[in-house]
Amino acid sequence: MKTIFRHSSISLPLKLTFLIFSMVLNCMGIIILQLSDEKVNYNKLSFLESFKDIPIAFISLFAVSFISRYGTKKSLIFSMLLVGFCSVILPFVEVFWFYKVWFAIIGTCFAIGKICVYGIIRNNFLEEKEMAKTMNSVEASYMVGIFAVNMGFGLLISSRFGEFWKFGFSVIAALSFFTAYLFSIAKIKEPIKAKTKLIPNLSGFGNMTIILFIAVIFFIVFTERSFNSWLPAFYKDHLKVDSFFALQSTSFLAVFSYIGRIITSKVIHRFTLEKYFTACVIGIIAVLLTISYIQLTFPENSGVLVYIFPLIGLFLAPLYPVVNSKMMAKIDKDKINTFTSLIVIFSSLGSAFSSMIIAILFEDKILNFYSLYVLLAVLIILIFSVIYFRVSKEKN
Numbered sequence: 001m002k003t004i005f006r007h008s009s010i011s012l013p014l015k016l017t018f019l020i021f022s023m024v025l026n027c028m029g030i031i032i033l034q035l036s037d038e039k040v041n042y043n044k045l046s047f048l049e050s051f052k053d054i055p056i057a058f059i060s061l062f063a064v065s066f067i068s069r070y071g072t073k074k075s076l077i078f079s080m081l082l083v084g085f086c087s088v089i090l091p092f093v094e095v096f097w098f099y100k101v102w103f104a105i106i107g108t109c110f111a112i113g114k115i116c117v118y119g120i121i122r123n124n125f126l127e128e129k130e131m132a133k134t135m136n137s138v139e140a141s142y143m144v145g146i147f148a149v150n151m152g153f154g155l156l157i158s159s160r161f162g163e164f165w166k167f168g169f170s171v172i173a174a175l176s177f178f179t180a181y182l183f184s185i186a187k188i189k190e191p192i193k194a195k196t197k198l199i200p201n202l203s204g205f206g207n208m209t210i211i212l213f214i215a216v217i218f219f220i221v222f223t224e225r226s227f228n229s230w231l232p233a234f235y236k237d238h239l240k241v242d243s244f245f246a247l248q249s250t251s252f253l254a255v256f257s258y259i260g261r262i263i264t265s266k267v268i269h270r271f272t273l274e275k276y277f278t279a280c281v282i283g284i285i286a287v288l289l290t291i292s293y294i295q296l297t298f299p300e301n302s303g304v305l306v307y308i309f310p311l312i313g314l315f316l317a318p319l320y321p322v323v324n325s326k327m328m329a330k331i332d333k334d335k336i337n338t339f340t341s342l343i344v345i346f347s348s349l350g351s352a353f354s355s356m357i358i359a360i361l362f363e364d365k366i367l368n369f370y371s372l373y374v375l376l377a378v379l380i381i382l383i384f385s386v387i388y389f390r391v392s393k394e395k396n
Contacts, residue, residue: 010124011134013182014117015141017076020179021113022145023172024083024106025052028355029232029250030153031099033243034165036233044096049225049355052103056348059111060341067337072116072123073188077180079109079116084176091166111344118340124189139321140261146228146254150247158244212388213327214346219381220319221350223284226374227253227316230358231309234370237362239302249309256313264318273326274389276318281382283315288375295371323385326392 028049067075086105090098121134149172157165228250235246260280268276291308294301324343354377361370 010186010188013179014138016179017113017117018138018142019145020175021110022142023149026146026228027149033232048099050352051100052107053348053352055104055107056111057345059108060344063112063115064337064341067116071190072119073183075112076116077183079113080176080180083109084173087169087173090169114344115337115340119337120188122336140258143254143258147251150251154244154247209391212384212391215384216323216381216388217343218346218350219377221347222354223374223377225351225354226358239306252310253313256310257317260314260317273322277322277385280315280318284312284378287312288371291371
């Protein structure tokens with residue numbers, strides 16, 4: 001009974017952590033939309049994403065050492081308090097450079113937070129089914145965060161108080177402080193402290209299976225970021241919808257992504273991971289080909305794309321957890337933090353490169369090729385994943 005109570009007291013702040021990080025990381029689409037209205041050009045906005053992603057990649061190299069020294073609980077409390085403080089002061093700063101600093105701090109906190117969350121789940125949920133259930137619910141809360149931040153800010157921006165949209169971050173700040181409090185009173189089992197180098201030992205992570213896995217992860221996030229940050233701007237610039245509905249594009253994408261992950265958790269045991277992953281990738285390709293056909297052949301009917309784009313979430317959302325679960329099952333428990341840091345690093349690099357390239361499409365007014373560009377990335381995922389699954393089978 002005590003174990004059940006302890007697990008429930010841990011799972012709530014873990015879900016809130018991913019919910020909060022989802023909101024602050026995926027508010028990029030909102031900020032791009034609002035700042036572009038203030039005549040900030042897309043070249044500047046593309047590098048704004050980099051100020052979030054590059055620190056995530058860089059800090060992840062040192063986060064394992066930081067967490068090992070101070071513990072997962074203290075590290076998570078620190079990251080939550082810092083996110084809360086940054087969200088409090090954001091509405092009062094008008095200069096563009098502060099957004100760069102703000103996203104750099106948020107990225108740093110996320111790098112620490114994600115490694116801590118994975119470590120806490122691994123060390124506090126010993127039964128495989130319980131661990132899988134917790135991981136699934138925590139990951140699902142990330143999709144809820146995307147929906148909540150876009151719906152909430154969309155309503156605020158479209159209201160008569162739209163000029164005060166940045167004060168919406170005060171709600172995120174309150175949630176951050178509340179989550180830090182929940183962690184402070186939670187009883188969390190910490191791993192045995194061990195001396196770690198400033199940069200973790202990456203030996204053993206250079207084999208072909210892991211390299212292919214990292215490539216697949218890179219392009220999955222590359223594809224996800226193409227939608228999560230830039231879909232609202234695409235809706236507004238190309239499909240000529242208002243700001244509120246443009247933001248809801250990401251909300252609907254998040255809803256379908258959530259549904260995709262729930263369906264996956266229910267049916268994945270009926271299929272091999274390889275077949276399920278490949279089927280999802282083919283589903284994305286089918287939707288993108290449909291979008292491209294409509295966009296290039298019937299441009300006068302492009303408005304229907306508003307309803308088709310979110311369907312991609314059904315097939316895109318399962319990719320990341322499916323391929324992760326296959327790989328993480330093979331990683332030794334004592335190396336999980338280091339391996340998670342590698343996932344965080346290459347995920348953030350995929351996000352940064354995606355935003356830079358998408359910005360070129362926007363700046364050069366060639367949005368007719370938006371879906372074809374994303375399709376190219378998905379085809380690369382298909383090629384690398386086929387090779388990855390084949391190599392994995394040969395090693396087994």
